[in-house]
Amino acid sequence: MSVNLNDPKLTAYALGELDGLELREMEELVNKSEEARKYVQEVRQTAEMLQSELKSEPQLSLDDARRAKVIGRADRSSWSLWLKPAIGFAVAAVAMFVVVLPRVQQKVSDEAEGLTAPISMSAPEASKTDPEANKTSPETNKSANETDPAATQVPAQVQGDKIAARAAPVKTLADQTPAAAADAAAYSGGGEISESMAEAEMAAPMEAQPLAAHSARKEKVGKGGSGTTPYGSSGFAGVGRGRIGGMEAKKSLAPGSPGLYKPTPADESDKNFNTDSFSHIQESDFLRVSDQPLSTFSIDVDTASYSILRRFLNAGTLPPPDAVRIEELVNYFPYDYAAPTDGKPFSVRVDQAIAPWNKSHSIVRVGLKGKDIDLRKKPKSNLVFLIDVSGSMNEEDKLPLLKTSLRQLIDKLDDNDRVAMVVYAGSSGLVLPSTSNKTEILAALEKLESGGSTNGGEGIELAYKTAAANFIEGGTNRVILATDGDFNVGTTSEGDLVRMIEEKAKSKIFLSVLGFGSGNLKDSTMEKLANKGNGNYAYIDTAQEAKKALVENLGGTLITIAKDVKIQVEFNPKFVAGYRLIGYENRTLAKEDFNNDAKDAGEIGAGHTVTALYEIIPAGGDLPTPRVDALKYQQPKKFEKATPEAEVNDSKELLTVKLRYKEPTGDKSTLIEVPVTAQRELRPAKGDLAFASSVAMFGMLLRDSNYKAEATLDKVQAFAKEGTTGKFRNDPYRKEFLELVKKAKDLKGK
Amino acid sequence: MNKADWVKVAMTRFEGRLLRYTSRFVSDDQAREIVQEAFLRLWQQDPKDVDSFLAEWLFRVCRNQAVDIQRKEKRLNRVDGHEELENVKSESRNADSEIESREQNSSLLKFVGDLPLPQQEVLRLKFQEDLSYKQISAITGHSVSHVGVLIHTAVSSLRRKLEVKL
Numbered sequence: 057m058s059v060n061l062n063d064p065k066l067t068a069y070a071l072g073e074l075d076g077l078e079l080r081e082m083e084e085l086v087n088k089s090e091e092a093r094k095y096v097q098e099v100r101q102t103a104e105m106l107q108s109e110l111k112s113e114p115q116l117s118l119d120d121a122r123r124a125k126v127i128g129r130a131d132r133s134s135w136s137l138w139l140k141p142a143i144g145f146a147v148a149a150v151a152m153f154v155v156v157l158p159r160v161q162q163k164v165s166d167e168a169e170g171l172t173a174p175i176s177m178s179a180p181e182a183s184k185t186d187p188e189a190n191k192t193s194p195e196t197n198k199s200a201n202e203t204d205p206a207a208t209q210v211p212a213q214v215q216g217d218k219i220a221a222r223a224a225p226v227k228t229l230a231d232q233t234p235a236a237a238a239d240a241a242a243y244s245g246g247g248e249i250s251e252s253m254a255e256a257e258m259a260a261p262m263e264a265q266p267l268a269a270h271s272a273r274k275e276k277v278g279k280g281g282s283g284t285t286p287y288g289s290s291g292f293a294g295v296g297r298g299r300i301g302g303m304e305a306k307k308s309l310a311p312g313s314p315g316l317y318k319p320t321p322a323d324e325s326d327k328n329f330n331t332d333s334f335s336h337i338q339e340s341d342f343l344r345v346s347d348q349p350l351s352t353f354s355i356d357v358d359t360a361s362y363s364i365l366r367r368f369l370n371a372g373t374l375p376p377p378d379a380v381r382i383e384e385l386v387n388y389f390p391y392d393y394a395a396p397t398d399g400k401p402f403s404v405r406v407d408q409a410i411a412p413w414n415k416s417h418s419i420v421r422v423g424l425k426g427k428d429i430d431l432r433k434k435p436k437s438n439l440v441f442l443i444d445v446s447g448s449m450n451e452e453d454k455l456p457l458l459k460t461s462l463r464q465l466i467d468k469l470d471d472n473d474r475v476a477m478v479v480y481a482g483s484s485g486l487v488l489p490s491t492s493n494k495t496e497i498l499a500a501l502e503k504l505e506s507g508g509s510t511n512g513g514e515g516i517e518l519a520y521k522t523a524a525a526n527f528i529e530g531g532t533n534r535v536i537l538a539t540d541g542d543f544n545v546g547t548t549s550e551g552d553l554v555r556m557i558e559e560k561a562k563s564k565i566f567l568s569v570l571g572f573g574s575g576n577l578k579d580s581t582m583e584k585l586a587n588k589g590n591g592n593y594a595y596i597d598t599a600q601e602a603k604k605a606l607v608e609n610l611g612g613t614l615i616t617i618a619k620d621v622k623i624q625v626e627f628n629p630k631f632v633a634g635y636r637l638i639g640y641e642n643r644t645l646a647k648e649d650f651n652n653d654a655k656d657a658g659e660i661g662a663g664h665t666v667t668a669l670y671e672i673i674p675a676g677g678d679l680p681t682p683r684v685d686a687l688k689y690q691q692p693k694k695f696e697k698a699t700p701e702a703e704v705n706d707s708k709e710l711l712t713v714k715l716r717y718k719e720p721t722g723d724k725s726t727l728i729e730v731p732v733t734a735q736r737e738l739r740p741a742k743g744d745l746a747f748a749s750s751v752a753m754f755g756m757l758l759r760d761s762n763y764k765a766e767a768t769l770d771k772v773q774a775f776a777k778e779g780t781t782g783k784f785r786n787d788p789y790r791k792e793f794l795e796l797v798k799k800a801k802d803l804k805g806k
Numbered sequence: 807m808n809k810a811d812w813v814k815v816a817m818t819r820f821e822g823r824l825l826r827y828t829s830r831f832v833s834d835d836q837a838r839e840i841v842q843e844a845f846l847r848l849w850q851q852d853p854k855d856v857d858s859f860l861a862e863w864l865f866r867v868c869r870n871q872a873v874d875i876q877r878k879e880k881r882l883n884r885v886d887g888h889e890e891l892e893n894v895k896s897e898s899r900n901a902d903s904e905i906e907s908r909e910q911n912s913s914l915l916k917f918v919g920d921l922p923l924p925q926q927e928v929l930r931l932k933f934q935e936d937l938s939y940k941q942i943s944a945i946t947g948h949s950v951s952h953v954g955v956l957i958h959t960a961v962s963s964l965r966r967k968l969e970v971k972l
Contacts (some may be wrong), residue, residue, distance in 0.1 A: 062954045062958075062962070063958075064951070064954040064957070064958035064959075065954070066958075067954070067957060067958040067961055067962075068939065068954045068957075068958070070930070071957070073938060073939045073954070099961055099965075102961055102964060102968070103933060103961070105914055105935075106914065106918070106929065106933040106961075106964070107933045107934075109914045109915055109918075109931060110915070110918070110933050110934035111933075111934055113826060113915070113934065115822030115823060115825060115826045116819075116822065116826060116828070116829060116837065117821060117822055117825065117826035117930060118817075118821055118825070118832055118838055118841060118842060119838060121841040122838055122839070122841075123817070123821075123842075125842060125846070126813065126817065126842055126845040126846055126849075127813070127814065127817075176854050326916075413879070452936070456936060495918075592917070
């Protein structure tokens with residue numbers, strides 16, 4: 057069959073612009089023709105590049121005088137608190153007001169426009185050709201009002217079109233859209249509005265903190281279902297460009313907004329405003345080998361903290377210390393570990409060097425590398441996308457980015473893979489029953505719209521149920537949860553959710569958590585869910601990050617090669633006085649947990665690398681931790697101050713790394729032991745290890761670690777540069793790290 | 807919500823985007839004037855009437871004013887004679903625009919900059935502003951299918967250029 061690829065309709069299809077007959081026509085074509093599929097994919101790739109490039113073009117902003125004129129406020133001083141030109145800072149321009157209106161947003165209004173299509177399509181043309189275009193208004197207005205109820209249920213309509221019709225027990229989004237209520241509230245001022253105004257006031261003095269302001273961009277702008285043609289009054293250029301408008305505006309404004317947008321003194325209200333939530337991290341201290349020779353922890357392949365940190369730095373502010381999980385920063389980067397050769401699921405490598413931030417200490421790196429799996433031979437997968445479509449997802453960096461991300465993932469799937477889609481908001485529903493038809497999957501994805509509040513619990517329940525119903529024995533069974541983590545409706549306290557996930561994880565269904573957006577990011581909840589749900593957690597802030605997390609690490613995301621991976625390190629007091637595990641604070645286990653197979657731990661995916669760093673005080677060195685008094689009723693322990701004289705073992709080993717892991721579907725663990733010989737003389741960190749320690753050092757500085765010693769950002773830079781050599785010379789991630797360090801330096805310098 | 811808040815919210819959402827769009831037609835300062843004007847006009851609207859088309863309404867108002875200014879300037883400059891002057895931004899203005907200077911940094915943006923202006927415009931509305939074909943049609947006055955053709959043509963030629971580059 058010959059296919060005309062030079063068909064604008066095919067491009068429109070790729071961009072999700074078609075509906076009705078044309079959509080079906082193109083779907084058929086794409087189903088039949090490999091060529092067309094390839095074309096569609098290429099167009100989408102180009103579209104993604106265009107989106108990310110074009111969106112990075114700066115936005116200008118109005119000057120204060122002009123803005124004041126619009127708002128009609130003579131009081132410039134109050135404006136200057138929060139109105140500041142944000143040239144070059146795309147986000148800031150949109151971020152300065154934070155008004156949470158009752159519901160929905162531009163996306164939905166886009167759809168509303170779709171429903172009232174005849175108006176929007178005919179009106180502009182009419183107004184262009186017909187000077188009396190306004191006359192069409194009453195009529196179109198009427199028809200718009202008539203379609204109003206439909207318009208307020210946009211998602212249902214849109215979904216209903218194709219998907220809902222197919223899904224048997226569909227509970228569409230319509231249920232979640234509090235249509236009437238929202239409309240009623242939209243312009244009369246409901247309770248939610250006063251609340252949002254409070255937020256807006258708090259947001260006011262925040263321009264000094266672009267990120268916080270950015271975070272605050274929680275615009276769920278109200279949408280009226282009704283609408284006349286918007287063009288009637290704008291009509292044609294130059295007609296009534298108006299002073300009159302300006303004057304009227306002023307008049308109506310002066311008494312119009314009593315007390316709103318009052319300047320608020322820049323007190324701690326701005327600190328409270330950002331509702332990103334990060335759990336407090338208590339840094340691990342040095343432990344005395346004589347007291348605690350064993351260090352036990354669960355591996356962690358999450359990388360979210362790095363993307364979050366990047367987001368803060370790119371927005372021109374330092375991240376809060378609790379957002380910095382050093383192990384996630386270190387693990388964000390792939391390292392050059394050899395793949396396993398002995399049939400084991402992963403290799404273990406240990407190396408050491410002088411600690412860059414403290415010359416009298418050394419660092420030991422424990423590196424794991426999961427075996428690579430040829431993706432062409434990957435097991436069949438059964439994926440359930442669980443997608444948060446609550447109102448809070450309605451921001452450019454959330455739902456639209458989520459779609460881009462999942463599209464990239466879907467493109468990598470093949471006919472053996474099945475995808476189902478569950479959405480949740482005020483209520484939840486299956487919007488796509490499990491299918492391997494990519495076109496259907498993509499169409500369902502395109503049609504997602506946000507609206508409503510979040511009931512994560514129900515959604516999770518349904519997603520796991522769907523995954524279980526389509527369970528593939530020996531395959532990949534995974535729920536992929538995409539959310540900003542704001543579970544706020546129903547019975548779902550964080551504790552309940554975590555328990556629920558923990559329960560579900562026993563069903564051999566794995567979980568991936570993709571975090572989106574900022575300002576309301578429940579980082580702590582998501583990390584916990586991934587942790588308990590046999591899963592991983594990535595934070596997606598850009599299309600590139602989505603590519604890294606979902607495409608480059610596809611194997612890691614989809615194929616778990618070992619689960620409940622625990623590490624226990626035994627230090628030899630002959631060489632080590634004290635040690636400190638860098639990061640992994642919320643992953644530490646009791647030493648007894650290591651051999652307890654009932655105790656859950658982290659998973660490792662195909663091709664994943666996992667890195668853990670220890671800072672070591674060599675034998676003879678002093679620990680910063682205060683000494684406790686000698687015990688009165690027991691013999692003081694041996695090796696108190698380990699010297700060769702006190703030595704009973706003549707081992708040349710510095711330490712032994714022990715690993716336990718289970719096969720993905722196994723219940724019994726396997727043990728790997730790797731003894732590490734002590735080195736006579738340590739050298740400064742080079743290459744890969746230099747880079748890893750540079751990242752750790754960066755994290756320590758951002759967390760203001762007690763043990764940062766002589767760490768400086770200059771050193772971070774120097775070591776990172778040292779590590780950006782060899783095969784990593786052109787590694788974009790390492791280069792980006794260098795950029796971020798530079799940004800942090802600039803910020804600290806201020 | 808009262809009207810003041812409505813306008814403020816609209817400003818929050820659209821100020822930067824409208825300026826970015828409008829400054830492609832006219833100088834940055836003229837763009838500010840136009841966008842201010844658009845928001846002032848928004849004051850005269852009933853939110854109920856406009857809100858569901860807010861994006862299209864604002865972009866369209868800005869576009870109309872920008873095109874109007876272009877026409878007037880062309881008349882003053884006596885370079886009249888061409889009927890379709892839309893979208894032309896004179897070279898002298900390009901130089902000092904805060905936006906244009908970035909284009910050198912990205913080959914893709916450079917390619918975009920080489921496209922015919924009507925294609926650039928719809929491309930930006932589509933990929934920069936995330937507007938649908940229908941919305942773009944409403945803003946520019948092109949029919950939906952013409953928008954489709956412009957985007958298709960633009961995307962196709964960008965793909966070709968990118969391929970050559972790779």
